[in-house]
Every structure is written in C-alpha cells, then in structure tokens.
Amino acid sequence: MIDFKDITYxxxxxxxxxxxxxxxxxxxxxxxxxxxxSGKTTxxxxxxxxxxxxxxxxxxxxxxxxxxxxxxIHKVRKKVGVVFQDYKLLKQRTVYENIAxxxxxxxxxxxxxxxxxxxxxDLTELSHYSKKFPNELSGGEQQRVCIARAIVKNxxxxxxxxxxxxxxxxxxxxILKILEQINKEGTCVVMATHNYxxxxxxxxxxxxxxxxxVVSG
Amino acid sequence: MIDKLAFLFVEGIxxxxxxxxxxxxxxITILINFTILGAFFVFGYNTENVVNFFRSKYTFEVxxxxxxxxxxxxxxxxxFLDDSLISSVDLIGKEESAKIFYDEFGEDxxxxxxxxxxxxSLKVNLYDKGFDSEQVNVLIKKYESNSLVDEIVxxxxxxxxxxxxxxxxxxxxxxxVLLLIFISIQIIGNTTSLSMSNRRDxxxxxxxxxxxxxxxxxxxxxxxxxxxxxxxLLAFLLVKYGFVIINSYLGINIKIDDYLWAWMIVLxxxxxxxxxxxSMKRILL
Numbered sequence: 464m465i466d467f468k469d470i471t472y473x474x475x476x477x478x479x480x481x482x483x484x485x486x487x488x489x490x491x492x493x494x495x496x497x498x499x500x501s502g503k504t505t506x507x508x509x510x511x512x513x514x515x516x517x518x519x520x521x522x523x524x525x526x527x528x529x530x531x532x533x534x535x536i537h538k539v540r541k542k543v544g545v546v547f548q549d550y551k552l553l554k555q556r557t558v559y560e561n562i563a564x565x566x567x568x569x570x571x572x573x574x575x576x577x578x579x580x581x582x583x584x585d586l587t588e589l590s591h592y593s594k595k596f597p598n599e600l601s602g603g604e605q606q607r608v609c610i611a612r613a614i615v616k617n618x619x620x621x622x623x624x625x626x627x628x629x630x631x632x633x634x635x636x637x638i639l640k641i642l643e644q645i646n647k648e649g650t651c652v653v654m655a656t657h658n659y660x661x662x663x664x665x666x667x668x669x670x671x672x673x674x675x676x677v678v679s680g
Numbered sequence: 681m682i683d684k685l686a687f688l689f690v691e692g693i694x695x696x697x698x699x700x701x702x703x704x705x706x707x708i709t710i711l712i713n714f715t716i717l718g719a720f721f722v723f724g725y726n727t728e729n730v731v732n733f734f735r736s737k738y739t740f741e742v743x744x745x746x747x748x749x750x751x752x753x754x755x756x757x758x759x760f761l762d763d764s765l766i767s768s769v770d771l772i773g774k775e776e777s778a779k780i781f782y783d784e785f786g787e788d789x790x791x792x793x794x795x796x797x798x799x800x801s802l803k804v805n806l807y808d809k810g811f812d813s814e815q816v817n818v819l820i821k822k823y824e825s826n827s828l829v830d831e832i833v834x835x836x837x838x839x840x841x842x843x844x845x846x847x848x849x850x851x852x853x854x855x856x857v858l859l860l861i862f863i864s865i866q867i868i869g870n871t872t873s874l875s876m877s878n879r880r881d882x883x884x885x886x887x888x889x890x891x892x893x894x895x896x897x898x899x900x901x902x903x904x905x906x907x908x909x910x911x912x913l914l915a916f917l918l919v920k921y922g923f924v925i926i927n928s929y930l931g932i933n934i935k936i937d938d939y940l941w942a943w944m945i946v947l948x949x950x951x952x953x954x955x956x957x958x959s960m961k962r963i964l965l
Contacts, residue, residue, distance in 0.1 A: 541890035570684040
C-alpha cells in the first residue's frame with residue numbers, strides 16, 4: 464500500500480529525511496513519532512505528493528513518485544484523506560459545506576452527498592454543528608470537522624499530521640478514538656505525532672524518527 | 681456530473697459576488713474598452729457605406745472636340761453603351777455645359793466671350809458591381825485616341841485617393857482594436873490573478889482534497905465570463921443609445937449593425953476566457 468524506497472529529501476544540508484525505507488500495509492494503523500523537525504510531516508507530504516523525494520521513490524496505492532504526472536496527482540488525493548494540524552477549513556463555509564467539499568470534487572450527486580456527510584457528522588459527533596462556521600467551533604471540534612472531511616470520501620488511506628497537536632489531552636484521546644474507529648472499518652491510518660503519552664497505551668506500530676532517520680519501527 | 685457543474689457554477693457566482701471591488705473595476709474597464717471598440721465597429725460599418733456611395737458615383741467625363749456634331753456625339757454615346765463596364769451615358773450639350781459653368785463659377789461664359797466655347801461632353805457612368813479600375817483605365821486609353829475626343833477626366837482617381845485614405849483609417853482602426861483587446865486581456869487577467877490570490881487558501885484546500893486544475897479553474901473562468909458579459913452588454917447599450925442620441929441631435933443617419941451586440945459579447949467572452957486561462961496557467965503551475 465505504502466512503500467518508501469530509500470528516499471532522501473533535503474531542505475538544507477542539515478535538515479531533511481535521509482535513506483528512509485518503510486512499508487505500511489493496507490488496514491494498518493501506525494504512528495510516526497519523533498521530535499519537531501524529525502521529518503514526520505515531510506514523509507506525510509510525500510505520501511500525498513506535495514513533496515517529491517530527491518532520491519529514491521515513494522509508492523502509494525498504485526502511484527509512484529518516480530513517474531506520476533502533475534496532472535494525475537489529484538487522482539491520488541481523491542483516495543487519500545489528509546488531516547492537518549491547522550485544520551485547513553474554509554472559514555466562509557459551514558461545517559456541512561466543508562465536509563461535502565471532497566464529494567463535490569469527486570462528482571457525487573446531491574442526495575448521496577447529504578447521506579455521506581450525515582454519516583461523517585455522526586461518526587465524528589458533529590451532527591449538531593452542521594450549520595455552524597469553523598470560527599464558531601473549538602479547536603477539537605474543528606479537528607473533528609477536518610477528520611470528517613477526510614473520511615467522507617471513503618479513502619483508502621488517512622494521513623493525519625499532528626491532529627492532536629493543538630488540543631488538550633481529553634480531546635486528543637477523543638480524536639484518536641475516531642481515527643481508530645475509521646481504521647477498524649478497513650482504512651489505513653498513518654498518524655504523525657510528538658505526543659508519546661497519547662499513544663503509550665496503544666498496541667499499534669510506532670515508527671520513530673530522529674533527525675530525519677528511522678530510529679525504530 | 682450535473683451536480684458537479686451546478687456546484688462549479690454556483691462557486692463562480694459566489695466568486696463574482698464576493699470579489700465586489702475587483703469585479704467592479706474590471707467591469708468598468710471592459711465597459712470603457714468595449715464602448716470604444718463598439719464605436720469603432722459602428723464607424724467601420726458606416727465607412728463601408730461611404731465607400732459604396734463613392735463607388736456608385738464612379739464616372740468619367742469625355743470632352744469632345746469643338747467641331748463634333750451632335751450626331752457624332754450620339755453615335756459615340758451608343759458606342760460607349762455597348763461596353764459591358766458602362767451602365768449609362770449622359771450627353772451634355774453645349775447649352776447645358778454653359779449652365780453648369782454658370783452654376784459652378786457664377787459667370788455667364790457666353791456673355792463674357794460673346795460665344796459658347798464649351799464642348800459637347802459625355803458623362804459615362806460605370807457599373808459599381810465587379811468594378812475594376814484597371815479595366816476602366818484600359819477603356820479610357822482606348823477612347824483617348826479617338827479623333828472626336830479632346831479630353832477624358834476620370835473621377836475614379838479621386839475615389840482611389842479617398843479609398844487609400846480609408847485604408848489608412850482601417851489600418852489605424854485595426855491597430856486600436858488590437859490595442860484595446862490587449863488592454864482588456866491584461867485587465868481581465870490581472871483581476872483573475874487577484875481573485876485567485878485572494879483565494880489562495882481555498883485553492884490549496886481544493887487541491888489537497890483531490891481537485892483537478894480544471895475543477896479549480898472553472899469558477900474563476902465563470903467569474904471572468906460574468907465580468908465580460910456584464911461589461912460588454914453595458915458597452916453595447918451605451919454605443920447603441922449613444923448613436924441614437926447623436927443621430928437625433930445632429931440629424932444624421934449613422935447605422936448600427938444588427939448583430940453588433942453579438943459581436944461585442946462573443947469578442948468579450950473570447951477575450952476573457954483567453955485572459956483568465958493565461959493568468960490561471962501562471963498561478964496553477
């Protein structure tokens with residue numbers, strides 16, 4: 464499903480990721496952990512082709528960084544849901560409209576959109592917030608909207624970049640629970656975090672990064 | 681698919697209503713440019729009528745030698761009428777020539793000289809359809825050698841001069857049209873760029889959620905189309921009613937092409953789609 468083959472990406476001579484070899488299976492839930500600047504976000508960005516490795520190649524689903532055309536990147540992103548630490552929600556759109564956005568992009572019909580958005584709202588316990596705007600919500604609620612938007616298109620992979628980074632521990636656990644629930648339904652989840660405490664009691668695979676290299680996992 | 685198109689159309693309308701100031705400036709610019717363009721089109725259209733007017737007047741005058749009798753003049757007239765280039769020939773007798781002289785110079789030549797020195801002449805009118813000045817020159821040369829002919833004055837030379845000036849005018853007109861189209865492209869392109877820059881976050885979010893470039897572009901193209909449609913429609917109304925007022929005020933009859941509205945709108949839509957696509961290409965690299 465996901466394969467990093469000896470990839471290197473340099474921001475500068477001292478920062479980047481180096482010689483990473485990793486495989487992540489379908490249905491797997493794994494954490495990418497490490498301190499700030501260790502390369503977690505860089506790896507995730509390569510998975511949705513926001514960055515391309517300077518050396519080696521990344522494969523996700525049936526797409527490879529070595530031969531994907533720019534005009535085809537959107538096809539990968541239709542199958543990958545991304546949860547951002549800064550949420551990246553449209554401030555002038557309601558919760559409902561934000562969640563429905565990927566479905567409009569995928570050309571889903573209006574009735575089906577309504578059904579799928581309501582399901583995503585239920586799963587993320589946001590049903591009462593559908594008509595609210597993002598700035599009327601707390602950080603945790605906004606992050607749940609972001610998760611709902613990522614899962615609504617039924618992706619093959621969810622990439623969550625520090626989804627609990629700005630949240631209190633209780634809300635963080637709640638977000639993690641939602642991601643676990645999604646994974647139980649068959650979606651591969653890769654979550655980047657530097658919050659070791661949050662994942663300490665979890666039995667999932669943990670890939671530890673430090674200074675751009677895989678330390679364990 | 682229909683739902684997707686409906687979504688994109690609504691997004692385009694939303695862009696148009698949200699970006700009020702930039703759109704207003706763009707519409708005003710299109711209005712000004714297309715009003716000037718429309719006025720040029722009207723002048724161009726009427727210039728064609730002026731040319732046609734001159735062409736219908738294509739004639740040459742044949743002055744016969746003083747000893748030509750009326751019978752000889754009639755015979756020559758009939759000879760002219762046999763030529764396929766000639767539509768009609770008017771015979772102008774000596775008395776009529778004296779009258780024309782009086783009308784033009786205010787003097788009675790018979791009173792001044794005591795006799796009428798003016799020759800009999802023929803006014804030869806040419807067909808305007810399929811007119812070819814080369815053929816006319818050949819015809820004139822042929823008759824210049826006729827013993828009855830004293831002189832042939834060809835009006836076509838003046839028309840040629842007027843036509844050559846009109847060609848210069850048309851050339852300047854085309855340059856100005858291209859210049860105005862270029863200015864319109866720049867302004868629509870810049871407004872699209874501004875609109876996209878204002879919604880950089882929106883574009884980024886669309887991209888991360890799997891939107892293709894075409895999906896991202898469509899609302900902005902619709903926005904540019906709306907700007908052009910409103911701007912060019914207002915420009916058409918301004919040109920049309922502007923000339924109606926000018927006609928009634930000056931008592932002239934400047935005609936307006938029945939399809940002017942269609943030309944203006946189609947041209948503005950072509951300009952806007954080109955300008956917006958060009959600027960989007962730059963941003964969505």
